[in-house]
Amino acid sequence: MTTAPPADDARHDYVLRLFITGHTEKSRRAVRNVTRLCEEHLHGAYDLEVIDVYQQPELAIEHQLVAAPTLFKVLPLPPRKLIGDLSDTGRVLAGLGIRS
Amino acid sequence: MPNEGTDVEVADLRQRLAESEETLRAIYQGEVDALVVRGPNGPQIFTLRGAQEPYRILVERMHEGALTLSTDGLILYSNRHFATLIERPLEQIVGRPLAEFVPVSDVPVLKGLLSDGARWSVRRELTLQSGEALVPTLAAASPLVDEESGAVLLIVTDLTAQKHSEEIAAAEQFARSILEQATDAVLVCNRSGRITHASWAADRLSGQPLTGQVAWHTLPLHIGASELTEGQEPAMSVQALVHEALAGRSVHRLEAGLDQPGRPRQHFLVSAGPLRDRTGEHIGCILTLTDITERKEAEVHQAMLVAELNHRVKNILAVVQSVASQTVASSPSVGQFRTSFEGRLRAISLAHDILTQLRWGQVDLEHLVERSLAPYGGNARVAWSGPTLRLPAQNVVSLAMVLHELSTNAAKYGAFSNGCGRVEIAWRRLDDGMAELTWSEREGPGLSGEPVPGFGNKLISRVMSYDLQGSAKMRYAPEGLGCRLTFRLPNASWIETEHAEAPLAPVGN
Numbered sequence: 001m002t003t004a005p006p007a008d009d010a011r012h013d014y015v016l017r018l019f020i021t022g023h024t025e026k027s028r029r030a031v032r033n034v035t036r037l038c039e040e041h042l043h044g045a046y047d048l049e050v051i052d053v054y055q056q057p058e059l060a061i062e063h064q065l066v067a068a069p070t071l072f073k074v075l076p077l078p079p080r081k082l083i084g085d086l087s088d089t090g091r092v093l094a095g096l097g098i099r100s
Numbered sequence: 101m102p103n104e105g106t107d108v109e110v111a112d113l114r115q116r117l118a119e120s121e122e123t124l125r126a127i128y129q130g131e132v133d134a135l136v137v138r139g140p141n142g143p144q145i146f147t148l149r150g151a152q153e154p155y156r157i158l159v160e161r162m163h164e165g166a167l168t169l170s171t172d173g174l175i176l177y178s179n180r181h182f183a184t185l186i187e188r189p190l191e192q193i194v195g196r197p198l199a200e201f202v203p204v205s206d207v208p209v210l211k212g213l214l215s216d217g218a219r220w221s222v223r224r225e226l227t228l229q230s231g232e233a234l235v236p237t238l239a240a241a242s243p244l245v246d247e248e249s250g251a252v253l254l255i256v257t258d259l260t261a262q263k264h265s266e267e268i269a270a271a272e273q274f275a276r277s278i279l280e281q282a283t284d285a286v287l288v289c290n291r292s293g294r295i296t297h298a299s300w301a302a303d304r305l306s307g308q309p310l311t312g313q314v315a316w317h318t319l320p321l322h323i324g325a326s327e328l329t330e331g332q333e334p335a336m337s338v339q340a341l342v343h344e345a346l347a348g349r350s351v352h353r354l355e356a357g358l359d360q361p362g363r364p365r366q367h368f369l370v371s372a373g374p375l376r377d378r379t380g381e382h383i384g385c386i387l388t389l390t391d392i393t394e395r396k397e398a399e400v401h402q403a404m405l406v407a408e409l410n411h412r413v414k415n416i417l418a419v420v421q422s423v424a425s426q427t428v429a430s431s432p433s434v435g436q437f438r439t440s441f442e443g444r445l446r447a448i449s450l451a452h453d454i455l456t457q458l459r460w461g462q463v464d465l466e467h468l469v470e471r472s473l474a475p476y477g478g479n480a481r482v483a484w485s486g487p488t489l490r491l492p493a494q495n496v497v498s499l500a501m502v503l504h505e506l507s508t509n510a511a512k513y514g515a516f517s518n519g520c521g522r523v524e525i526a527w528r529r530l531d532d533g534m535a536e537l538t539w540s541e542r543e544g545p546g547l548s549g550e551p552v553p554g555f556g557n558k559l560i561s562r563v564m565s566y567d568l569q570g571s572a573k574m575r576y577a578p579e580g581l582g583c584r585l586t587f588r589l590p591n592a593s594w595i596e597t598e599h600a601e602a603p604l605a606p607v608g609n
Contacts, residue, residue: 020194021133021147022156023168023177028251031176035195050194053134054156055180057143059191060136066123067132068145078112081119084131 014038014046014096015075019068022054029085030069037089041098073097165237165256168244171218173197173210176251185258187231198254201229217241217252225259236263285368285389288375289315293342296384305358305389315342315387323356323370345372345385356389367396419448419497426559440508447472447504451497462490465499465537469525470602472503476516476523484602486527489535492590498567499587505560506539506583514581515544521580534570534586541580560585 018034020027031050038046053060053068063072066083073080073096082095093099126132135146147153159166165182167175178193186193186201202210206227216222226239236259244251275297279286285302287295287310295318298310306318316339324335336354344351350373358366368389375384423444431437454463454471466484468491473482491499507516515521521544527537557574560583564572570587 017191018195020177021145023159024133026131026133028168028170028176031195032170032174035174048195049191051191052177052194053136053145054160055190057136057145060145061138061143065136067127068134068136069132078115080115081123083123083126 013075014042014073016046016048017063017072017074018048018050019053019060019063019065019070019072020050021068022052026069026085027052029087030071033086033089033092034071037086037092041093164258165254167198167254167256169198169214169252169254171214171250171252173199173214182256185230185235185237185256186228203227203229203234213239213241213254214252217254218243218250226256228256235260284391287315287387288384289342289346289387290384291346291382293339293346293385302389307360315339319358319389320360321356321358321368321370321389323354341370341372342385342387345374345387346382348374348382350374353390355392366391366393368392416448416452416497419501420445423448423501423559443508444501444504447500448497450504451500454500455493455496460493462492463496465489465491465527466602468496468499469503472500473507473523473525476507476511481516481522482525482602483522484525484527486525486537487529489527489589495568495587495589498563502560502563502572502585505557509557510541510544510581513545515541518543518545521545530586533588533590535589537585537587539581539583539585541582544580 016034016038018030020030034048034050038048051059053065060068065072069083069085071082071086071092073082076097080095080097082092086092127135130148133148135148137144137146159179162179163181165185166177166179167182168177170176175194175196175198178190180190183190183193188201199207199210209224209226213222213224213226221240221242223238223240226237228235228237238257238259240255240257241252244253279288279297279299282299283301284299285305286297286299287302288297290296293315295310295313295315303309310318316337319338321338323338323341341351341354350371352371353369354371356368356370358368360366369392371388371390373386374382375386377383424441427437427441427444431440450471451468454468465486466488469484473484476482510516510521510523515523522542524540524542525537526540527535530536557572560574561572564570564585564587568587570585573584575582575584
């Protein structure tokens with residue numbers, strides 16, 4: 001058995017948490033972008049939850065959120081944060097460690 | 101190896117620094133809507149665009165579900181109420197297609213809402229999946245102005261309570277229609293015995309609207325286990341019956357009588373039972389009254405007929421028995437007994453035939469005379485006259501027997517025993533409520549001396565005196581037997597205006 005780092009392969013399960021600010025434009029865009037990205041690149045091998053910080057602020061503190069909208073990659077490790085409406089697909093993919 | 105640990109630490113620190121810088125950059129460049137700050141009372145969200153705040157609070161607090169959807173049905177935002185409506189945690193709603201929460205049957209409605217709602221306001225009934233249950237809702241869609249692809253705002257109102265009310269109203273209407281159509285009197289009472297529904301037949305029976313009144317203050321029913329006669333105590337009061345039913349005990353088809361002023365007594369079959377709601381609670385009772393008045397009257401009438409019939413049969417048996425024993429006593433031979441007895445039975449039978457034909461009503465004396473004398477030559481040998489006289493049934497048999505005896509004797513020894521004899525019968529009213537009938541034989545063979553009382557004469561005297569409260573007097577005149585009969589009749593028997601007459605037909609020698 002080797003101890004090589006796992007390949008950045010789309011088939012590994014991703015756990016993502018998207019924090020939005022209700023129905024603002026940025027939030028809507030963030031939702032659209034993330035869902036499309038997950039469909040195209042992760043092919044169903046993901047667990048995405050979308051949390052409205054106004055509705056559940058305590059979850060925001062739990063994840064040490066500073067600003068919203070923010071996308072958290074919980075798994076695979078290492079954890080990452082991506083801030084903004086996530087329109088820059090390339091940056092998001094890179095931040096998530098996904099090869100396109 | 102120490103270097104590895106340090107390398108990991110450094111990499112981690114670098115990452116965190118990069119993220120902090122990125123956060124600051126995003127805030128400065130306005131890519132962020134809100135900041136999360138740890139306050140003394142918990143997390144606080146600082147919104148960087150304040151104008152949206154009151155609207156946002158309104159949407160969160162409204163008692164309807166609110167969604168923002170992309171035109172292809174992706175949920176971009178959901179308020180708290182919608183999550184409650186479909187029984188899902190908030191974080192599992194946004195980012196999913198709304199179709200995930202709609203039963204397959206209603207997906208076409210959803211598609212219509214999305215396509216129409218992207219252009220103008222539209223309202224449709226939409227069913228949502230809420231766990232195992234289905235929730236009926238009214239969904240109002242309208243276009244949301246968005247600088248990118250179109251979006252739809254959807255407001256969802258729960259119709260469960262309204263549908264429930266509609267169901268209740270329909271059930272109520274259904275129950276009312278049944279009550280309207282019921283031919284039996286039906287009363288529905290609440291727990292205190294107050295009438296909440298009454299069928300049309302019940303209102304008609306009591307003569308006044310029954311709804312709202314206490315059940316045992318309305319119809320004064322005498323409830324008993326069987327036929328009640330006047331003055332008999334009822335087995336159960338209406339109040340007791342209602343209490344039985346309210347307590348959950350059913351009572352089936354007790355006979356009851358209803359006496360209302362100005363009306364003859366009516367008879368009913370009463371049934372009562374508890375009324376339960378969906379959980380099985382007793383919420384009242386139902387009483388049903390089935391009208392059996394006609395049936396009861398028919399029963400009584402039939403009992404009377406049977407008693408009457410019984411009485412008559414006994415009478416006949418007594419008469420036949422008496423005739424038989426007396427005929428035996430006066431018949432020298434078995435053959436003669438048979439002839440005499442058969443003849444007498446035939447007279448009785450004839451009388452009964454007439455009575456049955458006329459349904460045991462009244463018989464005209466003329467009709468009886470005609471039928472009784474028919475075997476003896478009709479108009480050629482017999483003439484009769486007298487006023488129209490209606491005989492009560494009990495007199496018909498007796499007179500038929502008397503006429504038979506007289507005819508038989510005439511055939512044996514008198515006017516019917518030769519070729520030219522004849523009989524004249526006349527009857528009239530006497531002063532004292534009696535009737536007189538005379539039987540006169542002419543041109544028979546000569547007779548001499550007083551008649552010997554054979555059984556025939558004995559029977560005649562007995563019948564006339566006992567059965568008809570009259571008398572019989574026989575006289576042998578040279579021209580033939582004369583018989584004068586008297587008998588009592590009720591006054592109503594006479595009809596003065598008519599006169600029955602049947603003169604002799606011309607006789608050809």
